[in-house]
Amino acid sequence: MKNIIKTIWFYIKFIIFSPLLIPYYLTTEKELIKKDITKWIECLSIEANSSNIQLIHILQNSPEYRNLYYFRLSKGNLSAKISMYILKIIYRPCGYFFLDQSCNIGGGLFIQHGFSTIIMADIGENCWINQQVTIGYKDKTGRPNIGNNVRITAGAKVFGNIDIGDNVVIGANAVVTKNVPPNCVVVGIPAYIIKKDGERVRQELV
Structure with a gap:
C-alpha cells in the first residue's frame, strides 16, 4: 500500500x-x-x-x-x-541565491545548497559552488573569470578582475583577490596555494 x-x-x-x-x-x-x-x-x-x-x-x-x-x-x-x-x-x-543575468556560464554548473550565494562572474564548464559564496566585483575594474572544473567551497569569497585557472579548488572561507594558476588548491585569508599540480606547497598568490 x-x-x-x-x-x-x-x-x-x-x-x-x-x-x-x-x-x-x-x-x-x-x-x-x-x-x-x-x-x-x-x-x-x-x-x-x-x-x-x-x-x-x-x-x-x-x-x-x-x-x-x-x-x-x-x-x-x-x-x-x-x-x-x-x-x-x-x-x-x-x-536566497542570486545569479546575475550578465554572467556567461558554461554547461554543468552545480550549486550545492546555494544559501546566501551571489554569483557575478564568467564561469567555465563543470564547476561546483557551495553555500554562502560571494563571487563578484571588488571595484569598477572588473569581476572574476573562472575556468573549467573549479570548485568553490562554503563561505569562500572571490573578488575583482582576476583569473581562476582550470581545476582549482578554493577552500572554505578563503578570500581570493589575486589570480590563481591552474591545478591548485587555495585556502586562507588572504588565500594562498597549499597544493599545486598534485604536490604540497606553501605559495603566495601574485
Whole structure:
C-alpha cells in the first residue's frame, strides 16, 4: 500500500511541475541545460531513466537549480523567454541565491545548497559552488573569470578582475583577490596555494 501511495504521489508531483518542460522544448539553450542536468543527476545521485523525469525531479526538489534553469532560458530565444516569465509567477525561483543575468556560464554548473550565494562572474564548464559564496566585483575594474572544473567551497569569497585557472579548488572561507594558476588548491585569508599540480606547497598568490 505504501508503494502504491508513493507512486501516485510521484505522478501527482510530476503533473504539477510538468508545465516547466514547455520552455525547455522551446529554448535554443537546450544543450547547456542538458549538461546541467547531467551534472546535477551525478552530484545528487538521482536515479531516473527519462530526461524529463530527471529535469522535473531537480526543478521540484532543488530550488537553486530553478534559478539556474531560468538563467539558461533567459539567454535563449523569445518564445522560451515568454513562457519562462509566465511560469516564474507560479514556480518561484530561490530567493536566497542570486545569479546575475550578465554572467556567461558554461554547461554543468552545480550549486550545492546555494544559501546566501551571489554569483557575478564568467564561469567555465563543470564547476561546483557551495553555500554562502560571494563571487563578484571588488571595484569598477572588473569581476572574476573562472575556468573549467573549479570548485568553490562554503563561505569562500572571490573578488575583482582576476583569473581562476582550470581545476582549482578554493577552500572554505578563503578570500581570493589575486589570480590563481591552474591545478591548485587555495585556502586562507588572504588565500594562498597549499597544493599545486598534485604536490604540497606553501605559495603566495601574485
